[in-house]
Amino acid sequence: KQNSIIYDATVFIGRFQPFHKGHVNSVKIALRNSKQLIIVLGSYRLSSSVRGPWSAEERIAMIQSALSQAQLKKIKFICIRDRLYNEEIWKSNIINEVEKKVGFGKSIALIGHEKDSSSYYLRLFPQWNFMETGNYQDVNATDFRINYFLEHYKKSLYDNIPEKIIPFLQKYKKSANFKVLKAKFNALESLKVHIKKGAEKTVCNALIMCGGYFLFVKRKEILSQGLYSLPEANPMPQESYFDCISRGLKEETGLNISTEKLRDCYKKEGTFDYAERNPLEKSVSHTLFFEIKEIPFPKVTAGKNIAEVEWVLYDDVYLKENCFYSDFFQIIQWFLRNN
Ligand code: NAD
The missing domain is CATH 3.90.79.10 (Nucleoside Triphosphate Pyrophosphohydrolase)
Structure with a gap:
Protein backbone atom coordinates (compact mmCIF):
# COMPACT_ATOMS: atom_id res chain seq x y z
CA LYS A 1 0.00 0.00 0.00
CA GLN A 2 1.33 3.45 -0.97
CA ASN A 3 0.92 4.94 2.54
CA SER A 4 3.21 2.32 4.10
CA ILE A 5 6.20 3.44 1.99
CA ILE A 6 8.80 4.91 4.35
CA TYR A 7 12.01 5.25 2.31
CA ASP A 8 12.99 6.61 -1.10
CA ALA A 9 15.26 3.60 -1.48
CA THR A 10 16.47 0.49 0.30
CA VAL A 11 19.93 -1.02 -0.25
CA PHE A 12 20.40 -4.81 -0.16
CA ILE A 13 24.04 -6.01 -0.14
CA GLY A 14 24.89 -9.66 -0.79
CA ARG A 15 26.85 -12.28 -2.64
CA PHE A 16 23.72 -14.18 -3.69
CA GLN A 17 25.67 -17.40 -4.42
CA PRO A 18 22.95 -18.33 -5.27
CA PHE A 19 19.90 -16.09 -4.79
CA HIS A 20 17.53 -18.08 -2.55
CA LYS A 21 14.10 -17.82 -0.94
CA GLY A 22 15.52 -15.98 2.09
CA HIS A 23 16.78 -13.26 -0.28
CA VAL A 24 13.41 -13.16 -2.08
CA ASN A 25 11.73 -12.53 1.26
CA SER A 26 14.07 -9.59 1.96
CA VAL A 27 13.30 -8.12 -1.48
CA LYS A 28 9.58 -8.27 -0.66
CA ILE A 29 10.09 -6.54 2.71
CA ALA A 30 12.24 -3.85 1.08
CA LEU A 31 9.69 -3.14 -1.64
CA ARG A 32 6.88 -2.88 0.93
CA ASN A 33 8.83 -0.15 2.69
CA SER A 34 10.49 1.82 -0.09
CA LYS A 35 9.95 3.24 -3.56
CA GLN A 36 12.95 1.46 -5.01
CA LEU A 37 15.48 -1.20 -4.15
CA ILE A 38 19.17 -1.12 -4.96
CA ILE A 39 20.66 -4.60 -5.02
CA VAL A 40 24.41 -4.48 -4.43
CA LEU A 41 26.21 -7.55 -5.78
CA GLY A 42 29.40 -7.95 -3.78
CA SER A 43 32.59 -9.81 -4.74
CA TYR A 44 32.40 -8.42 -8.28
CA ARG A 45 34.97 -9.92 -10.70
CA LEU A 46 36.36 -12.41 -8.18
CA SER A 47 37.57 -15.64 -9.78
CA SER A 48 35.00 -18.42 -9.68
CA SER A 49 35.33 -20.66 -6.60
CA VAL A 50 33.39 -23.23 -4.59
CA ARG A 51 32.32 -20.37 -2.32
CA GLY A 52 31.37 -18.10 -5.21
CA PRO A 53 30.74 -20.03 -8.42
CA TRP A 54 28.72 -17.45 -10.35
CA SER A 55 29.76 -14.20 -12.02
CA ALA A 56 27.87 -10.96 -11.34
CA GLU A 57 26.19 -11.29 -14.75
CA GLU A 58 24.97 -14.80 -13.91
CA ARG A 59 23.77 -13.70 -10.48
CA ILE A 60 21.85 -10.74 -11.94
CA ALA A 61 20.23 -13.06 -14.51
CA MET A 62 19.22 -15.46 -11.70
CA ILE A 63 17.71 -12.62 -9.64
CA GLN A 64 15.87 -11.22 -12.65
CA SER A 65 14.38 -14.62 -13.48
CA ALA A 66 13.17 -15.10 -9.88
CA LEU A 67 11.33 -11.77 -9.56
CA SER A 68 8.22 -10.38 -11.25
CA GLN A 69 8.21 -7.56 -13.81
CA ALA A 70 6.45 -5.32 -11.27
CA GLN A 71 9.22 -5.97 -8.73
CA LEU A 72 12.01 -5.53 -11.29
CA LYS A 73 10.65 -2.12 -12.36
CA LYS A 74 11.61 -0.83 -8.90
CA ILE A 75 15.01 -2.54 -8.73
CA LYS A 76 18.45 -1.35 -9.83
CA PHE A 77 21.68 -3.35 -9.63
CA ILE A 78 25.15 -2.23 -8.57
CA CYS A 79 28.26 -4.41 -8.77
CA ILE A 80 30.98 -3.73 -6.20
CA ARG A 81 34.49 -5.16 -6.01
CA ASP A 82 35.68 -6.43 -2.65
CA ARG A 83 38.32 -4.24 -1.03
CA LEU A 84 39.08 -6.61 1.83
CA TYR A 85 42.02 -4.60 3.11
CA ASN A 86 40.62 -1.12 2.31
CA GLU A 87 37.25 -1.16 4.07
CA GLU A 88 36.80 2.62 3.67
CA ILE A 89 37.15 2.36 -0.11
CA TRP A 90 34.61 -0.51 -0.25
CA LYS A 91 32.18 1.50 1.83
CA SER A 92 32.58 4.73 -0.12
CA ASN A 93 32.26 2.87 -3.44
CA ILE A 94 28.86 1.60 -2.28
CA ILE A 95 27.72 5.00 -0.99
CA ASN A 96 28.83 6.74 -4.24
CA GLU A 97 27.13 4.22 -6.50
CA VAL A 98 23.92 4.26 -4.45
CA GLU A 99 23.82 8.07 -4.52
CA LYS A 100 24.33 8.02 -8.30
CA LYS A 101 21.26 5.79 -8.65
CA VAL A 102 19.03 7.35 -5.99
CA GLY A 103 20.10 11.02 -5.91
CA PHE A 104 21.38 13.10 -2.99
CA GLY A 105 19.50 13.85 0.21
CA LYS A 106 17.08 10.93 -0.14
CA SER A 107 15.85 8.75 2.71
CA ILE A 108 17.67 5.44 2.47
CA ALA A 109 17.53 2.20 4.44
CA LEU A 110 19.87 -0.79 4.48
CA ILE A 111 18.17 -4.16 4.63
CA GLY A 112 19.74 -7.40 5.78
CA HIS A 113 20.01 -10.01 8.49
CA GLU A 114 22.78 -10.08 11.07
CA LYS A 115 23.38 -13.83 10.81
CA ASP A 116 26.90 -14.08 12.25
CA SER A 117 30.18 -12.22 12.65
CA SER A 118 30.53 -11.94 8.85
CA SER A 119 27.50 -9.59 8.89
CA TYR A 120 29.55 -6.84 10.63
CA TYR A 121 29.45 -4.81 7.40
CA LEU A 122 25.75 -4.05 7.98
CA ARG A 123 26.88 -1.72 10.78
CA LEU A 124 29.25 0.28 8.53
CA PHE A 125 26.49 2.55 7.19
CA PRO A 126 25.08 4.44 10.20
CA GLN A 127 23.70 7.19 7.92
CA TRP A 128 21.15 4.66 6.60
CA ASN A 129 18.44 3.20 8.84
CA PHE A 130 18.89 -0.53 9.29
CA MET A 131 15.99 -2.83 8.45
CA GLU A 132 16.52 -6.26 10.08
CA THR A 133 14.54 -8.95 8.25
CA GLY A 134 15.01 -11.76 10.75
CA ASN A 135 16.03 -15.21 9.61
CA TYR A 136 13.85 -16.68 6.90
CA GLN A 137 13.40 -20.42 7.53
CA ASP A 138 17.12 -20.98 8.16
CA VAL A 139 17.76 -20.95 4.40
CA ASN A 140 21.47 -20.87 3.80
CA ALA A 141 23.48 -20.55 0.55
CA THR A 142 26.48 -22.44 2.00
CA ASP A 143 24.36 -25.53 2.76
CA PHE A 144 22.88 -25.33 -0.72
CA ARG A 145 26.33 -25.23 -2.36
CA ILE A 146 27.56 -28.21 -0.31
CA ASN A 147 24.63 -30.32 -1.47
CA TYR A 148 24.96 -28.97 -5.02
CA PHE A 149 28.57 -30.15 -5.25
CA LEU A 150 27.95 -33.50 -3.56
CA GLU A 151 27.76 -36.46 -5.91
CA HIS A 152 24.56 -38.08 -4.71
CA TYR A 153 21.34 -36.43 -5.78
CA LYS A 154 19.29 -35.01 -2.93
CA LYS A 155 15.61 -34.65 -3.69
CA SER A 156 15.29 -31.56 -1.52
CA LEU A 157 18.30 -29.82 -3.12
CA TYR A 158 16.29 -27.06 -4.79
CA ASP A 159 13.63 -26.64 -2.07
CA ASN A 160 14.91 -23.22 -1.03
CA ILE A 161 15.64 -21.93 -4.52
CA PRO A 162 13.06 -19.90 -6.47
CA GLU A 163 11.59 -22.17 -9.12
CA LYS A 164 12.65 -20.03 -12.10
CA ILE A 165 16.33 -20.28 -11.08
CA ILE A 166 16.37 -24.09 -10.97
CA PRO A 167 16.82 -24.67 -14.76
CA PHE A 168 19.91 -22.40 -14.75
CA LEU A 169 21.42 -24.31 -11.80
CA GLN A 170 20.63 -27.68 -13.41
CA LYS A 171 22.23 -26.59 -16.69
CA TYR A 172 25.28 -25.19 -14.88
CA LYS A 173 25.81 -28.64 -13.32
CA LYS A 174 26.65 -29.90 -16.83
CA SER A 175 29.16 -27.13 -17.59
CA ALA A 176 32.96 -27.38 -17.75
CA ASN A 177 33.22 -24.76 -14.98
CA PHE A 178 31.11 -26.95 -12.67
CA LYS A 179 33.48 -29.86 -13.33
CA VAL A 180 36.47 -27.74 -12.29
CA LEU A 181 34.72 -26.52 -9.12
CA LYS A 182 33.48 -30.00 -8.30
CA ALA A 183 37.09 -31.29 -8.42
CA LYS A 184 38.10 -28.43 -6.08
CA PHE A 185 35.18 -29.23 -3.75
CA ASN A 186 36.21 -32.90 -3.61
CA ALA A 187 39.83 -31.95 -2.92
CA LEU A 188 38.73 -29.62 -0.11
CA GLU A 189 36.58 -32.33 1.47
CA SER A 190 39.43 -34.84 1.54
CA LEU A 191 42.03 -32.27 2.68
CA LYS A 192 39.78 -31.06 5.53
CA VAL A 193 40.11 -34.43 7.27
CA HIS A 194 43.84 -33.82 7.81
CA ILE A 195 43.53 -30.28 9.17
CA LYS A 196 43.80 -29.78 12.93
CA LYS A 197 40.90 -27.74 14.34
CA GLY A 198 41.98 -24.24 15.30
CA ALA A 199 45.24 -24.53 13.36
P1 NAD B 1 24.66 -13.35 1.33
O1 NAD B 1 24.18 -13.54 -0.05
O2 NAD B 1 25.11 -14.50 2.13
O3 NAD B 1 23.56 -12.58 2.19
C1 NAD B 1 22.97 -11.37 1.77
C2 NAD B 1 22.03 -10.89 2.86
O4 NAD B 1 20.94 -11.82 2.98
C3 NAD B 1 22.69 -10.81 4.24
O5 NAD B 1 22.16 -9.71 4.96
C4 NAD B 1 22.26 -12.11 4.89
O6 NAD B 1 22.26 -12.09 6.31
C5 NAD B 1 20.85 -12.24 4.33
N1 NAD B 1 20.34 -13.62 4.41
C6 NAD B 1 20.94 -14.76 4.03
N2 NAD B 1 20.16 -15.82 4.34
C7 NAD B 1 19.05 -15.33 4.93
C8 NAD B 1 17.89 -15.90 5.49
N3 NAD B 1 17.68 -17.22 5.52
N4 NAD B 1 16.95 -15.09 6.02
C9 NAD B 1 17.10 -13.75 6.01
N5 NAD B 1 18.18 -13.14 5.50
C10 NAD B 1 19.16 -13.93 4.97
O7 NAD B 1 25.81 -12.27 1.20
P2 NAD B 1 26.97 -11.75 2.20
O8 NAD B 1 28.08 -12.72 2.25
O9 NAD B 1 26.40 -11.24 3.45
O10 NAD B 1 27.44 -10.54 1.24
C11 NAD B 1 28.29 -9.53 1.64
C12 NAD B 1 29.06 -9.03 0.41
O11 NAD B 1 29.77 -7.85 0.79
C13 NAD B 1 30.10 -10.03 -0.05
O12 NAD B 1 30.25 -9.94 -1.45
C14 NAD B 1 31.37 -9.56 0.65
O13 NAD B 1 32.57 -9.93 -0.01
C15 NAD B 1 31.16 -8.05 0.58
N6 NAD B 1 31.95 -7.36 1.62
C16 NAD B 1 33.09 -6.76 1.23
C17 NAD B 1 33.87 -6.09 2.17
C18 NAD B 1 35.15 -5.45 1.70
O14 NAD B 1 35.55 -5.73 0.57
N7 NAD B 1 35.79 -4.61 2.50
C19 NAD B 1 33.47 -6.03 3.51
C20 NAD B 1 32.28 -6.67 3.87
C21 NAD B 1 31.50 -7.33 2.92
Whole structure:
Protein backbone atom coordinates (compact mmCIF):
# COMPACT_ATOMS: atom_id res chain seq x y z
CA LYS A 1 0.00 0.00 0.00
CA GLN A 2 1.33 3.45 -0.97
CA ASN A 3 0.92 4.94 2.54
CA SER A 4 3.21 2.32 4.10
CA ILE A 5 6.20 3.44 1.99
CA ILE A 6 8.80 4.91 4.35
CA TYR A 7 12.01 5.25 2.31
CA ASP A 8 12.99 6.61 -1.10
CA ALA A 9 15.26 3.60 -1.48
CA THR A 10 16.47 0.49 0.30
CA VAL A 11 19.93 -1.02 -0.25
CA PHE A 12 20.40 -4.81 -0.16
CA ILE A 13 24.04 -6.01 -0.14
CA GLY A 14 24.89 -9.66 -0.79
CA ARG A 15 26.85 -12.28 -2.64
CA PHE A 16 23.72 -14.18 -3.69
CA GLN A 17 25.67 -17.40 -4.42
CA PRO A 18 22.95 -18.33 -5.27
CA PHE A 19 19.90 -16.09 -4.79
CA HIS A 20 17.53 -18.08 -2.55
CA LYS A 21 14.10 -17.82 -0.94
CA GLY A 22 15.52 -15.98 2.09
CA HIS A 23 16.78 -13.26 -0.28
CA VAL A 24 13.41 -13.16 -2.08
CA ASN A 25 11.73 -12.53 1.26
CA SER A 26 14.07 -9.59 1.96
CA VAL A 27 13.30 -8.12 -1.48
CA LYS A 28 9.58 -8.27 -0.66
CA ILE A 29 10.09 -6.54 2.71
CA ALA A 30 12.24 -3.85 1.08
CA LEU A 31 9.69 -3.14 -1.64
CA ARG A 32 6.88 -2.88 0.93
CA ASN A 33 8.83 -0.15 2.69
CA SER A 34 10.49 1.82 -0.09
CA LYS A 35 9.95 3.24 -3.56
CA GLN A 36 12.95 1.46 -5.01
CA LEU A 37 15.48 -1.20 -4.15
CA ILE A 38 19.17 -1.12 -4.96
CA ILE A 39 20.66 -4.60 -5.02
CA VAL A 40 24.41 -4.48 -4.43
CA LEU A 41 26.21 -7.55 -5.78
CA GLY A 42 29.40 -7.95 -3.78
CA SER A 43 32.59 -9.81 -4.74
CA TYR A 44 32.40 -8.42 -8.28
CA ARG A 45 34.97 -9.92 -10.70
CA LEU A 46 36.36 -12.41 -8.18
CA SER A 47 37.57 -15.64 -9.78
CA SER A 48 35.00 -18.42 -9.68
CA SER A 49 35.33 -20.66 -6.60
CA VAL A 50 33.39 -23.23 -4.59
CA ARG A 51 32.32 -20.37 -2.32
CA GLY A 52 31.37 -18.10 -5.21
CA PRO A 53 30.74 -20.03 -8.42
CA TRP A 54 28.72 -17.45 -10.35
CA SER A 55 29.76 -14.20 -12.02
CA ALA A 56 27.87 -10.96 -11.34
CA GLU A 57 26.19 -11.29 -14.75
CA GLU A 58 24.97 -14.80 -13.91
CA ARG A 59 23.77 -13.70 -10.48
CA ILE A 60 21.85 -10.74 -11.94
CA ALA A 61 20.23 -13.06 -14.51
CA MET A 62 19.22 -15.46 -11.70
CA ILE A 63 17.71 -12.62 -9.64
CA GLN A 64 15.87 -11.22 -12.65
CA SER A 65 14.38 -14.62 -13.48
CA ALA A 66 13.17 -15.10 -9.88
CA LEU A 67 11.33 -11.77 -9.56
CA SER A 68 8.22 -10.38 -11.25
CA GLN A 69 8.21 -7.56 -13.81
CA ALA A 70 6.45 -5.32 -11.27
CA GLN A 71 9.22 -5.97 -8.73
CA LEU A 72 12.01 -5.53 -11.29
CA LYS A 73 10.65 -2.12 -12.36
CA LYS A 74 11.61 -0.83 -8.90
CA ILE A 75 15.01 -2.54 -8.73
CA LYS A 76 18.45 -1.35 -9.83
CA PHE A 77 21.68 -3.35 -9.63
CA ILE A 78 25.15 -2.23 -8.57
CA CYS A 79 28.26 -4.41 -8.77
CA ILE A 80 30.98 -3.73 -6.20
CA ARG A 81 34.49 -5.16 -6.01
CA ASP A 82 35.68 -6.43 -2.65
CA ARG A 83 38.32 -4.24 -1.03
CA LEU A 84 39.08 -6.61 1.83
CA TYR A 85 42.02 -4.60 3.11
CA ASN A 86 40.62 -1.12 2.31
CA GLU A 87 37.25 -1.16 4.07
CA GLU A 88 36.80 2.62 3.67
CA ILE A 89 37.15 2.36 -0.11
CA TRP A 90 34.61 -0.51 -0.25
CA LYS A 91 32.18 1.50 1.83
CA SER A 92 32.58 4.73 -0.12
CA ASN A 93 32.26 2.87 -3.44
CA ILE A 94 28.86 1.60 -2.28
CA ILE A 95 27.72 5.00 -0.99
CA ASN A 96 28.83 6.74 -4.24
CA GLU A 97 27.13 4.22 -6.50
CA VAL A 98 23.92 4.26 -4.45
CA GLU A 99 23.82 8.07 -4.52
CA LYS A 100 24.33 8.02 -8.30
CA LYS A 101 21.26 5.79 -8.65
CA VAL A 102 19.03 7.35 -5.99
CA GLY A 103 20.10 11.02 -5.91
CA PHE A 104 21.38 13.10 -2.99
CA GLY A 105 19.50 13.85 0.21
CA LYS A 106 17.08 10.93 -0.14
CA SER A 107 15.85 8.75 2.71
CA ILE A 108 17.67 5.44 2.47
CA ALA A 109 17.53 2.20 4.44
CA LEU A 110 19.87 -0.79 4.48
CA ILE A 111 18.17 -4.16 4.63
CA GLY A 112 19.74 -7.40 5.78
CA HIS A 113 20.01 -10.01 8.49
CA GLU A 114 22.78 -10.08 11.07
CA LYS A 115 23.38 -13.83 10.81
CA ASP A 116 26.90 -14.08 12.25
CA SER A 117 30.18 -12.22 12.65
CA SER A 118 30.53 -11.94 8.85
CA SER A 119 27.50 -9.59 8.89
CA TYR A 120 29.55 -6.84 10.63
CA TYR A 121 29.45 -4.81 7.40
CA LEU A 122 25.75 -4.05 7.98
CA ARG A 123 26.88 -1.72 10.78
CA LEU A 124 29.25 0.28 8.53
CA PHE A 125 26.49 2.55 7.19
CA PRO A 126 25.08 4.44 10.20
CA GLN A 127 23.70 7.19 7.92
CA TRP A 128 21.15 4.66 6.60
CA ASN A 129 18.44 3.20 8.84
CA PHE A 130 18.89 -0.53 9.29
CA MET A 131 15.99 -2.83 8.45
CA GLU A 132 16.52 -6.26 10.08
CA THR A 133 14.54 -8.95 8.25
CA GLY A 134 15.01 -11.76 10.75
CA ASN A 135 16.03 -15.21 9.61
CA TYR A 136 13.85 -16.68 6.90
CA GLN A 137 13.40 -20.42 7.53
CA ASP A 138 17.12 -20.98 8.16
CA VAL A 139 17.76 -20.95 4.40
CA ASN A 140 21.47 -20.87 3.80
CA ALA A 141 23.48 -20.55 0.55
CA THR A 142 26.48 -22.44 2.00
CA ASP A 143 24.36 -25.53 2.76
CA PHE A 144 22.88 -25.33 -0.72
CA ARG A 145 26.33 -25.23 -2.36
CA ILE A 146 27.56 -28.21 -0.31
CA ASN A 147 24.63 -30.32 -1.47
CA TYR A 148 24.96 -28.97 -5.02
CA PHE A 149 28.57 -30.15 -5.25
CA LEU A 150 27.95 -33.50 -3.56
CA GLU A 151 27.76 -36.46 -5.91
CA HIS A 152 24.56 -38.08 -4.71
CA TYR A 153 21.34 -36.43 -5.78
CA LYS A 154 19.29 -35.01 -2.93
CA LYS A 155 15.61 -34.65 -3.69
CA SER A 156 15.29 -31.56 -1.52
CA LEU A 157 18.30 -29.82 -3.12
CA TYR A 158 16.29 -27.06 -4.79
CA ASP A 159 13.63 -26.64 -2.07
CA ASN A 160 14.91 -23.22 -1.03
CA ILE A 161 15.64 -21.93 -4.52
CA PRO A 162 13.06 -19.90 -6.47
CA GLU A 163 11.59 -22.17 -9.12
CA LYS A 164 12.65 -20.03 -12.10
CA ILE A 165 16.33 -20.28 -11.08
CA ILE A 166 16.37 -24.09 -10.97
CA PRO A 167 16.82 -24.67 -14.76
CA PHE A 168 19.91 -22.40 -14.75
CA LEU A 169 21.42 -24.31 -11.80
CA GLN A 170 20.63 -27.68 -13.41
CA LYS A 171 22.23 -26.59 -16.69
CA TYR A 172 25.28 -25.19 -14.88
CA LYS A 173 25.81 -28.64 -13.32
CA LYS A 174 26.65 -29.90 -16.83
CA SER A 175 29.16 -27.13 -17.59
CA ALA A 176 32.96 -27.38 -17.75
CA ASN A 177 33.22 -24.76 -14.98
CA PHE A 178 31.11 -26.95 -12.67
CA LYS A 179 33.48 -29.86 -13.33
CA VAL A 180 36.47 -27.74 -12.29
CA LEU A 181 34.72 -26.52 -9.12
CA LYS A 182 33.48 -30.00 -8.30
CA ALA A 183 37.09 -31.29 -8.42
CA LYS A 184 38.10 -28.43 -6.08
CA PHE A 185 35.18 -29.23 -3.75
CA ASN A 186 36.21 -32.90 -3.61
CA ALA A 187 39.83 -31.95 -2.92
CA LEU A 188 38.73 -29.62 -0.11
CA GLU A 189 36.58 -32.33 1.47
CA SER A 190 39.43 -34.84 1.54
CA LEU A 191 42.03 -32.27 2.68
CA LYS A 192 39.78 -31.06 5.53
CA VAL A 193 40.11 -34.43 7.27
CA HIS A 194 43.84 -33.82 7.81
CA ILE A 195 43.53 -30.28 9.17
CA LYS A 196 43.80 -29.78 12.93
CA LYS A 197 40.90 -27.74 14.34
CA GLY A 198 41.98 -24.24 15.30
CA ALA A 199 45.24 -24.53 13.36
CA GLU A 200 46.70 -21.24 12.16
CA LYS A 201 49.57 -20.80 9.78
CA THR A 202 51.67 -17.88 8.60
CA VAL A 203 52.97 -17.74 5.06
CA CYS A 204 55.36 -15.26 3.49
CA ASN A 205 54.42 -13.92 0.08
CA ALA A 206 56.44 -11.70 -2.25
CA LEU A 207 55.11 -9.03 -4.55
CA ILE A 208 57.94 -8.42 -7.00
CA MET A 209 57.86 -5.51 -9.44
CA CYS A 210 60.41 -5.05 -12.20
CA GLY A 211 60.23 -2.46 -15.01
CA GLY A 212 56.44 -2.09 -14.69
CA TYR A 213 55.83 -5.86 -14.57
CA PHE A 214 54.81 -8.08 -11.63
CA LEU A 215 55.92 -11.65 -11.00
CA PHE A 216 53.14 -14.21 -10.47
CA VAL A 217 52.93 -18.00 -10.35
CA LYS A 218 50.22 -20.51 -11.21
CA ARG A 219 50.50 -23.47 -8.86
CA LYS A 220 49.91 -27.11 -9.76
CA GLU A 221 47.85 -27.82 -6.62
CA ILE A 222 44.17 -28.13 -7.37
CA LEU A 223 42.61 -25.31 -5.32
CA SER A 224 44.51 -22.49 -7.03
CA GLN A 225 45.10 -24.30 -10.33
CA GLY A 226 44.87 -22.00 -13.37
CA LEU A 227 44.85 -18.85 -11.21
CA TYR A 228 47.58 -16.35 -10.36
CA SER A 229 49.13 -16.44 -6.88
CA LEU A 230 52.00 -14.54 -5.33
CA PRO A 231 55.20 -16.59 -4.82
CA GLU A 232 55.36 -17.87 -1.25
CA ALA A 233 57.13 -19.95 1.37
CA ASN A 234 56.36 -21.11 4.90
CA PRO A 235 58.84 -19.54 7.32
CA MET A 236 61.03 -22.07 9.08
CA PRO A 237 62.05 -21.70 12.73
CA GLN A 238 64.81 -19.09 13.10
CA GLU A 239 64.30 -17.85 9.52
CA SER A 240 63.71 -14.13 8.89
CA TYR A 241 60.97 -13.09 6.47
CA PHE A 242 63.65 -11.90 4.03
CA ASP A 243 65.47 -15.26 4.17
CA CYS A 244 62.16 -17.07 3.77
CA ILE A 245 61.23 -15.04 0.70
CA SER A 246 64.65 -15.42 -0.85
CA ARG A 247 64.28 -19.21 -0.48
CA GLY A 248 60.65 -19.22 -1.70
CA LEU A 249 61.48 -17.19 -4.81
CA LYS A 250 64.29 -19.57 -5.70
CA GLU A 251 62.14 -22.69 -5.15
CA GLU A 252 59.04 -21.44 -6.97
CA THR A 253 60.34 -19.11 -9.69
CA GLY A 254 64.04 -19.85 -10.04
CA LEU A 255 64.72 -16.20 -9.18
CA ASN A 256 68.08 -16.11 -7.49
CA ILE A 257 68.02 -13.09 -5.22
CA SER A 258 69.96 -12.90 -1.97
CA THR A 259 68.55 -11.63 1.33
CA GLU A 260 70.92 -8.62 1.06
CA LYS A 261 69.67 -7.73 -2.40
CA LEU A 262 66.07 -8.12 -1.23
CA ARG A 263 66.78 -5.62 1.55
CA ASP A 264 68.00 -3.12 -1.10
CA CYS A 265 64.81 -3.59 -3.17
CA TYR A 266 62.37 -3.54 -0.21
CA LYS A 267 59.47 -1.07 -0.44
CA LYS A 268 56.69 -2.02 1.97
CA GLU A 269 55.04 -4.92 3.84
CA GLY A 270 51.62 -5.84 5.20
CA THR A 271 49.76 -8.58 7.06
CA PHE A 272 46.64 -10.00 5.44
CA ASP A 273 44.27 -12.10 7.50
CA TYR A 274 40.85 -12.20 5.78
CA ALA A 275 39.07 -15.08 7.54
CA GLU A 276 38.13 -16.87 4.30
CA ARG A 277 41.45 -16.41 2.50
CA ASN A 278 42.23 -20.10 2.89
CA PRO A 279 39.20 -22.42 2.75
CA LEU A 280 40.97 -25.06 4.85
CA GLU A 281 42.49 -23.31 7.83
CA LYS A 282 43.21 -19.89 9.29
CA SER A 283 46.07 -18.57 7.21
CA VAL A 284 47.77 -15.21 7.59
CA SER A 285 49.91 -13.84 4.80
CA HIS A 286 52.85 -11.65 5.58
CA THR A 287 53.54 -10.05 2.19
CA LEU A 288 56.61 -8.00 1.32
CA PHE A 289 56.77 -5.73 -1.72
CA PHE A 290 60.04 -5.32 -3.64
CA GLU A 291 61.03 -3.34 -6.69
CA ILE A 292 63.92 -4.85 -8.61
CA LYS A 293 65.69 -2.33 -10.79
CA GLU A 294 67.22 -4.68 -13.31
CA ILE A 295 66.98 -4.60 -17.09
CA PRO A 296 66.47 -7.03 -18.77
CA PHE A 297 64.25 -9.02 -16.40
CA PRO A 298 65.91 -11.60 -14.24
CA LYS A 299 65.38 -15.07 -15.72
CA VAL A 300 62.59 -17.14 -14.14
CA THR A 301 61.68 -20.83 -14.42
CA ALA A 302 58.79 -22.73 -12.85
CA GLY A 303 59.70 -24.76 -9.75
CA LYS A 304 58.46 -28.32 -9.17
CA ASN A 305 55.08 -27.31 -7.66
CA ILE A 306 54.52 -24.52 -10.16
CA ALA A 307 52.76 -24.87 -13.50
CA GLU A 308 53.67 -21.42 -14.85
CA VAL A 309 55.66 -18.42 -13.78
CA GLU A 310 54.88 -15.15 -15.53
CA TRP A 311 55.82 -11.46 -15.63
CA VAL A 312 52.51 -9.55 -16.01
CA LEU A 313 52.37 -5.90 -17.12
CA TYR A 314 51.04 -3.53 -14.40
CA ASP A 315 48.02 -2.43 -16.52
CA ASP A 316 47.13 -6.05 -17.35
CA VAL A 317 46.89 -6.88 -13.64
CA TYR A 318 43.62 -4.93 -13.54
CA LEU A 319 42.33 -6.56 -16.74
CA LYS A 320 43.09 -9.95 -15.20
CA GLU A 321 41.58 -9.26 -11.76
CA ASN A 322 39.24 -12.27 -12.09
CA CYS A 323 42.22 -14.57 -12.69
CA PHE A 324 43.66 -14.31 -9.16
CA TYR A 325 43.36 -16.95 -6.46
CA SER A 326 41.94 -16.11 -3.03
CA ASP A 327 42.68 -12.53 -1.87
CA PHE A 328 45.86 -11.97 -3.94
CA PHE A 329 44.28 -9.28 -6.11
CA GLN A 330 43.10 -7.44 -2.97
CA ILE A 331 46.60 -7.68 -1.48
CA ILE A 332 48.07 -6.16 -4.66
CA GLN A 333 45.43 -3.40 -4.53
CA TRP A 334 46.44 -2.66 -0.94
CA PHE A 335 50.05 -2.12 -2.05
CA LEU A 336 48.97 0.02 -5.02
CA ARG A 337 46.46 1.84 -2.84
CA ASN A 338 45.69 4.76 -5.16
CA ASN A 339 44.39 2.61 -7.99
P1 NAD B 1 24.66 -13.35 1.33
O1 NAD B 1 24.18 -13.54 -0.05
O2 NAD B 1 25.11 -14.50 2.13
O3 NAD B 1 23.56 -12.58 2.19
C1 NAD B 1 22.97 -11.37 1.77
C2 NAD B 1 22.03 -10.89 2.86
O4 NAD B 1 20.94 -11.82 2.98
C3 NAD B 1 22.69 -10.81 4.24
O5 NAD B 1 22.16 -9.71 4.96
C4 NAD B 1 22.26 -12.11 4.89
O6 NAD B 1 22.26 -12.09 6.31
C5 NAD B 1 20.85 -12.24 4.33
N1 NAD B 1 20.34 -13.62 4.41
C6 NAD B 1 20.94 -14.76 4.03
N2 NAD B 1 20.16 -15.82 4.34
C7 NAD B 1 19.05 -15.33 4.93
C8 NAD B 1 17.89 -15.90 5.49
N3 NAD B 1 17.68 -17.22 5.52
N4 NAD B 1 16.95 -15.09 6.02
C9 NAD B 1 17.10 -13.75 6.01
N5 NAD B 1 18.18 -13.14 5.50
C10 NAD B 1 19.16 -13.93 4.97
O7 NAD B 1 25.81 -12.27 1.20
P2 NAD B 1 26.97 -11.75 2.20
O8 NAD B 1 28.08 -12.72 2.25
O9 NAD B 1 26.40 -11.24 3.45
O10 NAD B 1 27.44 -10.54 1.24
C11 NAD B 1 28.29 -9.53 1.64
C12 NAD B 1 29.06 -9.03 0.41
O11 NAD B 1 29.77 -7.85 0.79
C13 NAD B 1 30.10 -10.03 -0.05
O12 NAD B 1 30.25 -9.94 -1.45
C14 NAD B 1 31.37 -9.56 0.65
O13 NAD B 1 32.57 -9.93 -0.01
C15 NAD B 1 31.16 -8.05 0.58
N6 NAD B 1 31.95 -7.36 1.62
C16 NAD B 1 33.09 -6.76 1.23
C17 NAD B 1 33.87 -6.09 2.17
C18 NAD B 1 35.15 -5.45 1.70
O14 NAD B 1 35.55 -5.73 0.57
N7 NAD B 1 35.79 -4.61 2.50
C19 NAD B 1 33.47 -6.03 3.51
C20 NAD B 1 32.28 -6.67 3.87
C21 NAD B 1 31.50 -7.33 2.92
